[in-house]
Amino acid sequence: MTSLAPRAAKRLRLSNTPRSVCTDCRRTFASSVRAQQQQQPASSQHARQDEKTTHFGFDTVAENLKASRVAAVFSSVASNYDTMNDLMSLGIHRLWKDHFVRSLNPGIRPTTSAQPQGQRILDIAGGTGDIAFRMLDHATNINRDTQTSVIVSDINPEMLGEGRKRFSTSPYQAAGRVSFMEANAEQLDQVESNSIDLYTVAFGIRNFTHKQKALEEAFRVLKPGGVFACLEFAPNLNNPVMNAVYKRWSFGAIPLIGQIVAADRDSYQYLVESIEKFPSQQEFAGMIRDAGFLLPGQRPEDEVVKAGWEDLTMGIAAIHKGVKPA
């Protein structure tokens, strides 16, 4: 890995030496972000002492700037964002998504209901519709449910555009089982309270500015008994040695590869850093509980959070779930 980096850099005649990749791009941003900033008044460019700030990767930025920066990142990686997931997950994010959907078991079996109504699934940060497709496939093929429908929601119209394109030729589109909604996950005004069976968010929540607020919105829109489910990278692997190796990979190589395959190192750098900033599994499960959810597997006598998630592949990623009490 260490030898790969300098050689690749030379081939591309990058001005930075690989060692400075990490430190340098913490200070610089993707050109698209910079262009956008330059249109704004100078005073909003920097986070001032008296403004509320939040993380943008390792940078601290004014809260009101984060959403637009995240938007810029995803606009610039929209068409090849799968590459990023492939790199971060060592190629296994597709298997994780399969497992995520299978473990949730969406869809209603005709045998458990006299007149199945189907479920209403809300896939937040649904981007290109990857999760939605799997949900509908599972409901249809495994549970013989042809009613269940998915609302794919994303803050970024370009990502949603990719999803629309993908679904346009599918039978699900024709059957009216998929719809698209542009919305910030922190404020889902367009969704009625107590109206959703299953809320999913895959590789999205770490980009939200106010994660707790998003969790509270999830709680509001879910029906009593409804399920919140999240698939997300975790900041640290379970095994310290593997963790060190993986960190070296993610911080050392991925931004560089982002530069090579997408000519956009900074967006990839942000994505790596945003994972590092994400709360640990236990902390995040605590946030889910604070929003009002029951954590699966948590024992009644335990005050501290001990359950509610499943680690995937040594803890590179995790699945979190919560059930809204009825």
Place this chain on the structure above:
Amino acid sequence: MSLTPMALRSVLRTPTGLRPLLLQAPRALYHSYEHAQPPPYREAESAILSSAFTYVPTHGFTQEALTLGAKDAGYLDISTNLFPKGAFELVKYHLTTQRLGLKDRIQFPDGQMGVGRKVRSLVLERLRANADTGVINRWQEALALMSLAENIPASLRELSALSDEIWFLSGDISVDTSWYTKRASLSAIYAATEVYQTTDKSTDFKDTEQFLDRRLEELRVMGGAVGNTLEWVGFQGGALVNLLRSKGVRI
């Protein structure tokens, strides 16, 4: 716990899955009489599991029973995600509630019965609960779920807890070195007898009762030395595994 070489040999001969049973350290006796026990389930879980349990005789220990129970309890199909272990949670529910309920199923008149007779009655009473709840015809499904690698530790923990409970209710509260072997022997006897019960076609489980008496008698005859008992437990463990395998259970 230090093991004699002979005892160690029988531990090693025991199928891996059953070894923890022999090696568990004694923990503080923990019984419903002495402590106010925390409820084993949260409200939502109790509501769903108790409703779901009524579907076990007809639908088996299955995800479907769990789903139907969730709906009866005012939850949704999707709410069964509350149970990470799925259908096995229904098995655990039966094991836990029947273990905790055992003390209410049987009362011993003062000073009339020896510990041995009480143990026998308690085991029979616990087995009767399998029939009373109507799950005995489905119990082989439960055994299959219990023998899945990921469920073995929880199943053994329940078995040990039942064994503890039976010794405690029989009035045996010794915490000396015989504690290990007593617990292990009773666990093995209980497990074997329960497997036998699933195949018993006799009226009122008369054959199961006789099966249990033969196992208890063997234990009485061989149970003198610690080494012997452990060897016997190892043997019973092996026999149990063979019986399960002959029933098509993959362990």
